[in-house]
């Protein structure tokens with residue numbers, strides 16, 4: 446009962462976000478973007494330049510705990526070490542009264558989750574594969590910096606001008622860094638979550654397998670009268686793509702690294718284009 450009261454108190458009173466139009470230092474809050482595990486993310490405007498930014502505030506209930514400023518400082522370390530046009534830039538960090546804020550560039554546009562579920566866009570196998578290639582290149586860039594994202598999911602990819610932008614580096618970790626807090630101890634997790642959270646390229650590759658399936662399922666309509674089946678039964682994929690997803694999901698020998706997967710993806714795409722050309726030539730005869 447006491448625990449329930451504390452949760453209610455934290456959620457509704459202590460962690461209540463700042464209201465729109467509140468001035469925080471050089472910024473004015475426009476709206477809340479979301480409340481994550483350690484922080485509250487706001488869309489805000491820099492009052493002098495009028496640039497839109499994301500402000501990430503440590504939840505007041507987590508101030509001074511290992512899940513609060515420590516995680517925020519780590520996210521700052523991660524973002525400030527990256528320099529890529531499709532990844533948010535760390536702009537500054539500051540304190541306002543008792544609150545700690547991180548400022549990053551705002552990337553505008555719908556997430557792939559919104560496009561697939563709210564706008565119900567349908568992408569075929571080939572478009573999915575081309576899109577996955579673009580996302581794979583972003584992940585390869587991170588891995589080259591020694592960084593594992595650990596949360597590559599459709600809500601964390603913004604889609605704008607036919608280009609994916611990767612956000613949410615709250616769980617990202619450099620290979621070899623010490624854990625920032627106790628939940629980094631993977632032994633407490635289920636084996637599936639361990640696969641997702643391992644600080645190794647395999648965890649992002651595993652997440653990319655699930656990501657791929659979300660794209661491919663966009664064209665699938667379930668039959669209400671039939672029981673749910675596995676993705677291998679429900680989706681009619683070309684054998685090469687089927688095999689690739691099995692390897693990403695570690696059901697078959699996994700890829701050593703993202704480069705190996707990208708090479709496989711490229712040969713799949715080349716083969717796909719050849720088949721299409723052959724089909725067109727046949728129709729033309």
Ligand SMILES: Nc1ncnc2c1ncn2[C@@H]1O[C@H](COP(=O)(O)OP(=O)(O)OP(=O)(O)O)[C@@H](O)[C@H]1O
Nearest residue numbers: 478479480481482483486499533550551552612615
């Ligand atoms: N740089 C950014 N540009 C645009 N939108 C962003 C940016 N960073 C975060 N967002 C949006 O703000 C929301 C909240 O961001 P946050 O980083 O707190 O992620 P979260 O997924 O909600 O939390 P967590 O990963 O801690 O569980 C996200 O859903 C995302 O849509």
